[in-house]
Amino acid sequence: MTAEELIEEARKVVGEYKLSNADFSAGSVGAALLTAKGNVFTGINIEVACGIGFCAEHSAIAEMLKNRETQIEMIVATNSEFIIPPCGRCRELMFQIDSKNLNTKVYLSKEKYMTLDELLPNRWEPSI
Structure with a gap:
């Protein structure tokens, strides 16, 4: 799968999902990952x-x-226009789900990605 195809998968789920309170929202950002x-x-x-x-x-x-999968090859988040880099909480979650995810390609644009390892240099590690 190419980065463009993964971005398209993420954009397919972006949309307005009605919630009970007009101040709340869902679906303004979509993500897709390849395992x-x-x-x-x-x-x-x-x-x-x-x-x-x-x-x-x-x-x-x-x-x-x-x-029952834990290893992510590549991941992207987007709204209807732009690629959105993952926040620190998302980066940490990917690592804590499976340490092999440090090799995950995290797309920052259609053409550019960084590995999770590069984006999470000072990750949480349990004390020894």
Whole structure:
């Protein structure tokens, strides 16, 4: 799968998802990831009160985990126009799900990616 194809998969899930409160939103960001086994999983963000929402990457990772996979080859998040780099929480989640994800290609644009290792140089490690 190419980066463009993965970006297209992420954009397919971007949209307006009606929530009960007009101040809340979902789906303004979509994410898609490709696993080491070649499967694609997508997710959307949810923005609600009290900080209890989550990023699109978290949603895609949850879908991956439901299918008993942990290794991510590449991942991208986007709105309808722009690629959105993952926040620190998303980066840390990818690492803590599977340390092999340090090799994950994280797309920052159609043409540019960095590995998770490059984006997460001072990651959390358990104390010894």
